[in-house]
Amino acid sequence: MLNEYPVAYTINRFSAVLQKHSIETVLDWHDCEKQIRMIRILEFCKAQGIQDTYQLKLYLVNSKSNSDKFKSIRGIGDKTYDYLLKLLGVESVAVDRHVYKFVSDAGIIYKNYKEAKQIVEYAADMMQISRRTLDYSIWLYMSNKKRGVQFELCFD
Structure with missing residues (x-):
């Protein structure tokens, strides 16, 4: 995705790219529920002052309270949370x-x-x-x- 949209390296910039080109086009996601979930994640990150993957990783791993808040986003359960941790470079297993x-x-x-x-x-x-x-x-x-x-x- 960053190859096609290199400016989308922060939450704010990524959000702007999604507004300009549509989430369906940028991510090639046609499932409305997944699109809504991504928007919720972006809104959550903005509300917490998170702007990049490093900040998100620190936020999630430094506090159980923070991870619980993140998991309160509709559609984010243990598997999705653990998969995200893996993507962020955290040693985790996403049980599927x-x-x-x-x-x-x-x-x-x-x-x-x-x-x-x-x-x-x-x-x-x-x-x-x-x-x-x-x-x-x-x-x-x-x-x-x-x-x-x-x-x-x-x-x-």
């Missing part, structure tokens, strides 16, 4: 259906999102690899397994 299935297939019982996340995070820590790398490797393995393609989990 692939991770749930992988953990279940391993014969490990979990009760909820938090437990499934902790299982994968602990596994990554024990293997001394990035949590983000393990998350992505599980996603890639499970995505291709469904298609009948045999992959090995690789950790570079």
Whole structure:
């Protein structure tokens, strides 16, 4: 996106680009709910004085209260929040259906999102690899397994 709209490197500039070219055009999103969610996130960031990804990362990781406020945005749950953390470079696991299935297939019982996340995070820590790398490797393995393609989990 920044290749096509290089001026959109702050929240205010990104918002201006969206107003000028439309959110559907800039992000190639046709789902109205996702578009509304993005607008809510931008409004939230403006209200908190957040202008770039570095500020957003600091805001989210420095306070549970801040992360709870962010999660109060309609449409932002644990998975979306954790995925955003991964995009911001934070070592996290965003538990999706692939991770749930992988953990279940391993014969490990979990009760909820938090437990499934902790299982994968602990596994990554024990293997001394990035949590983000393990998350992505599980996603890639499970995505291709469904298609009948045999992959090995690789950790570079």
